Amino acid sequence: MTDANMINNPILKGFNPDPSICRVEDDYYIATSTFEWFPGVQIHHSTDLANWTLLTHPLDRLSQLNMQGHPNSCGVWAPCLTHHDGLFYLIYTDVREYQTDYQVRKNYLVTSANIMGPWSEPIYLNASGFDPSLFHDDDGRKWLLNVLWDHRPAVSIHHHSHAKNFAGIVIQEYDPNQKKLVGPIDNIFKGSDLGLVEGSHLYKMHGYYYLLTAEGGTFVDHAALFARSKNLLGPYEIDPQAHFLNSASHPSSSLRRSGHGDLVTLPNGDHYFVHLTGRPLPYRGRCVLGRETAIQKVVMSSDGWPRLAHNHKGPEQNVPNSLGVASDNKLQTEHFDFCKDKLTLHYQTPRIALTEPVLSYDAKPGYLRLLGQEAPSSLYQQSLIARRQQAFCFTAETSINFQPESFQQMAGLISFYNTQKFIYLCITHDPLIGRALEVVMATMSGSMRYPLGKRIPLPAGDIKLRIEVEYDQWRGSWASQSGDWQPLGGYIDYSGLADEVDAEHFTGAFVGLACHDLSGRFAPADFSSFSYIEHE
Template sequence: MPGLFRNPVIPGFHPDPSICRVGDDYYLVTSSFEWFPGLPLFHSRDLVNWRQLGHVLDRPSQLDLDGMRPNGGIYAPTLRHHDGVFYVITTHVGGGGHFVVTATDPAGPWSEPHWIEGDGIDPSLFFDTDGRAWIMATRGKAEQAHDGDNEIWLREFDVAAMKPVGEEHVIWDGALKVSVWPEGPHLYRIGDWYLLLVSEGGTEADHALVVARSRSVTGPYVPNLRNPILTHRHLSRRHPIGCVGHADLVQTPAGEWWMVLLGMRTGSNLGRETFLTRVEWEDDWPVVSQVEAVATAPDLPPHPWPALPACDRFDAPDLAPHWAQLRTPREDHWSTRDGRLRLRLRPERLGDPVNPGLLARPVQDLDFAAHLSVDVPPGGEAGLALLLNDWRSLRLVVSDRGLELVRRAGEEAEEEVLARADCRPRLLGVEAHGAEHRFRYAVEPGGWQELAVVDGSFLSPSAPGDFTGVCIGPYAHGDAGDTGDTGDAERFAAFDWFEYLPLPPMPSAG
């Protein structure tokens, strides 16, 4: 008998999930926006336990994010498998539009991009049972009656030539009157029906999932009278899970249907995460279960993966796959040597539209602690960064000025020093319980002292257009200078280890 599972199944900044099954294996990709490598790719055998295999876009030749603004870059991928080949189609917003990459092994290598003509965002591929393939995406109407007045277009896709061909068909423009942002389309052939799954309402509190069907791939598509088939907008904004939508369907070998989708845990800084919920069928329409924090698991043999160590000691030549950078690196500025992570001091800094000396991983828990050790050469600044994007961040850094906690709280905001201490500690850390973030330091192991308590709610991706989630990791900045006879040790900040731990929630008062 299946047990229970806990949502989200992929916690932290992992939005817009798309899934496919190959035999007993499930593969999933999510959006990555201005982060590099792009499109994190996950593997599961039970839909509940996921491990990250790597990234689809892991070479600078595949992904140019130079100067990319926050929340630009790689949007809403679709992952499909057909005739032994994996396909990912996505949009590089601000960098060229739609493209497709392919691989025979989901762990890579993936091809260079095949750029595709077509308007809009959120492209998807559909492989029909008759051997034909189709491409679709969402775009604004030529004459919009209101903001977000979008439509879904469809064209046949020549897989060999990697290009759309033939007539264009507009197959959808929303289920509700004055519908906004119909997007994220996916098409399926289920029995005698073509099923079109679309999100609308925007990815904030009004997010919703609607469905339509047709006997012909080009339509007309008839909406389900019960639309939306999934939303939490009718629930209190205090409900633990909100903003649900942007979904993809998958069927198990035993015939069960499940849906992966994005959602947000209320009051968190974690951004849009990947959730799982059950799908049943009535009158050939999908009936989607409300997304719950705890639910009955799929009827699949449990398949947990070995847990990653809480402490990364940087003793391997390659970094663990959860580490990423802002924008595309154009030079080698980090290395793992002698069991240490070295970040080269460079003038690029966090807050500018550049590739700063930062390696970060998604925060995955409402309550967590993170610590690291750091050695900073004279003239450098290095430590721990906690950020939503260029415009909203906290940095606990050591420099010739001593120890400083620096905040930037908005696009137009200036940096401000919240707290400082006249010392150069090697050990830095933060403990977070919800919005409360306690920053601390130690000059010697075990001698932890609290520097400041900060309300981190300004890091929450709560404004429209905030598509990422909070990430954390080592940071370094400074003038590389002339090392002379001192060797490259003068040019690097060195980190012996980085530790990330989930914490139990604080007891409620009363």
Template sequence: MSLIQNPILPGFNADPSIIRVEDTYYIANSTFEWFPGVRLHESKDLEHWSLLPSPLSTTTLLDMRGNSASGGIWAPDLSYADGKFWLVYTDVKVVNGAFKDMTNYLTTATDIKGPWTDPIKLNGLGFDASLFHDKDGRKYLVQQTWDHREYKHPFDGITLTEFDMTTMKLQPKKAKTIYNGTNVKLVEGPHLYQINDYYYLFAAQGGTVFTHQEVVARSKTLDTLSFETEPGDPFITNFDTPDNYIQKQGHGGLVSTPKGEWYYASLCARPWNHKNESSTDPRGWSSLGRETSIQKVEWDEEGWPRIVGGHGGTTFVEGPKDAIQTNAPAEHSQKDDFASSTLDINWNTLRVPFTEKMGSVGNGKLTLIGQGSLANNFDLSLIARRWQAFYFDAEVKVKFDPFSYQQMAGLTNYYNDRHWSFVFITWNEVNGAVIEVAENNRGNYTSYLKDNAIKIPDGTEYVWFRTKVRKESYSYEYSFDGKKFIEIPVVLDAAVLSDDYVLQTYGGFFTGAFVGLAAVDYSGYDRVAEFYNFDYKELGDKVLPDGSYTWKASESRFD
């Protein structure tokens, strides 16, 4: 038996839906505006997880072109019944304001790796929909319910709607509210389980911030408002455990092992503070986004589930007695020489799949055709991967020959269209081809080098770029030979790429930071950039006094 160290899925892996099929566990996570939609992992020991192909890999299943930042895929639900996998997912089109225009869909597959069936439209009643398979053979959609009316609370309880397997449609006239949550409000993320004589409803409350929590309610029927809330403290929360290494735990799912042990997979975060800040206000900056943790669950004498070690959870969790050792990487470094004609599974694009309109990959290079700016929600040539460690270096070799300042190609650290930075080759009137560093912070664009942009010597064919992320801050370097790198004297605050910073000015703050490659040509002349030998090298989660890095974490986020 081993100890599982949290988080089990580091970096942006939010809203986990966990199931077990025989001896294998699966987790589905939200992806929001990043394509392909829904991130899947599998494991046989709950500790080591392998990334699987994403199910929503075509525009037939998912088309998010033009979606707002943090729209798109919210809280997918994965289940298994009748010999196949069922995936319910939401495409949110409106993020800010009174409305949350969305569509919930259902797709199925007999193999977790696909193919997945064409989507069935379910409804747009609310987000965080999940499918409950009752023992009597009936099926129900369980979901948060959205109320746009300004004189009502927008989170209008948990609605249960029967799904007709004959017509493959919901029966809205039979819909009913089964739970209103507590006075904490913002009840969402429902999952329904049938255990012994009870239906157990797990639901999130308090918003997906530091006040986040999960509550449990139960009932012997599925009647309207028949669910009773678990007495005492919330099932899981870190609101009152500010020193815990893991924070924001709440929204998630319950799973049992073959031998009858129970675990709960939850979203979580690992915030950090600047040295001159209070450790409690602000609680911190979650630049890795919302990750996935796991906690062991025991049942009390009254039949209520409780987190082992208390409702704040622990960093280290006792693994299952029947765990089967799973081979999966302990960290997530990535080297890509672009030899394959398809993108590596770790790469993502924004809103739409990688197509010939963006460029091509194979034979040792990635070609990107310049399109819109990094603020564009429609036409953008960018591929990116998650930040999955607090300390890492990422490097790439670039070939680009611009003739206008409207043309840019290079390496980006990116949160959303309003929050990103970019080191890139461009052109200016003073020196021709140059290197610039720019940042978009709350939609305000800043060029850091301006007329002092670094001139690229005549005859130079390639430029190498490197970013060095060091938890609280990050910087960029360049090289003209791939050996000697020169630091650009611009140090950027990593907090700008955190959920918590984005939340201060924008309601969609759900995705975490990415590092990626981009080509821009908003002049419309389709200038092409070539990228070679991308190297994302993780260094660790913590730096030691001697300057080395470690993956070991303590129970406190301040050690």
């Protein structure tokens, strides 16, 4: 295999965790978690495993997914996409609360004959845990697997205290005619000594049921493990070499925290494993890009266990492609002129859709209008539309027409991780100087910081705003329509927009457009353009 046939990881850059892969003839689809971002679930498509295109968000109606009020990093966890007898099955968890012992979540199923939809209304399955997946056995029966969540204190149960809540993988039959789970519930796998067993998928190969799980938590000790049994309900024997993938065993890899994933078999019988991974900022150890999706080639050992083809357990950045195609590795460049363009599928909103009149391409011709809603800390209704950051270095720009009448009104460019981690370059109103520019930065305590320490008076007319990010440095600048760019000076530590900072969150940094009106008067901000340009 020559370098011309190498897949470059990650294959889905930026926040795209918990991949589930599905092959239909020569088409490959990967579904990934979207957490509190709407519409729910990202599905990418490829015909060559190396180059992927965002295809659709199947959960696009509030009847399928209403996340108003969901805390940060709740919403859609770990979707599972399968295809059987001409129908796509998409299983997902809607998590409403995860940071207490109890948790609140429900598992659902939607189906569609076409990957592009329309997808059905959700079928409720259960609420006993998360990371559900569907297995289609060759006898025609279907089985749902998920983590069993145990809320009780560790002293009352008999396994590792650090993993007390992760009480094993349970399985129950799904009846497609009755559209519900039926029959007994069996706990088929308690996991290995690493603990925190989750992310299960089941496969039937070579006369065995192979159970794939993730373990070790989704940070530095994350890993993937196979166990197998001749019988669906076990007992399951753990791979004698233990976890076949873990970044901790290969500290020189640029792909860290690798684990949760899914296996796909090519028409020629070759196997590939897609898995979540994270690329920390150089020298900072923080993953502002969130958890991404990578791929590894898998071979079967002489005694029938899946192994990474490169003969060690660490993930590789460059992987040989049996399909003979290389990754194009293009940096992304997007420019939208709202005289003629609309934002693409890459742009999502927190928790609910933004529809007319809150988001409008028609209210002011040539502009995208956002009506200001609740604060950027709101878990309910705020006017923010953004895209994933997918490279360590990028520039984002916009041109905005905004005439605030109150200090409670603000609009501009936002670098947004969640309601507790963001940097907002915004135009507002100052009673002493009139229209002004300021930078607002969120803190985990719920208070706001103002790193500039001042507001900058702005001239009349449309204003151009620019964000430049280089690894962990965030810089802002502005210009009048006819003037030169005016840098704000210095930089802000951007690394705070990461999973690892202050609390366990699971998404990634976004950049986009926002308008907020804390007075409740729905002040309009009109954007004439937006661009996102990645750099080496």
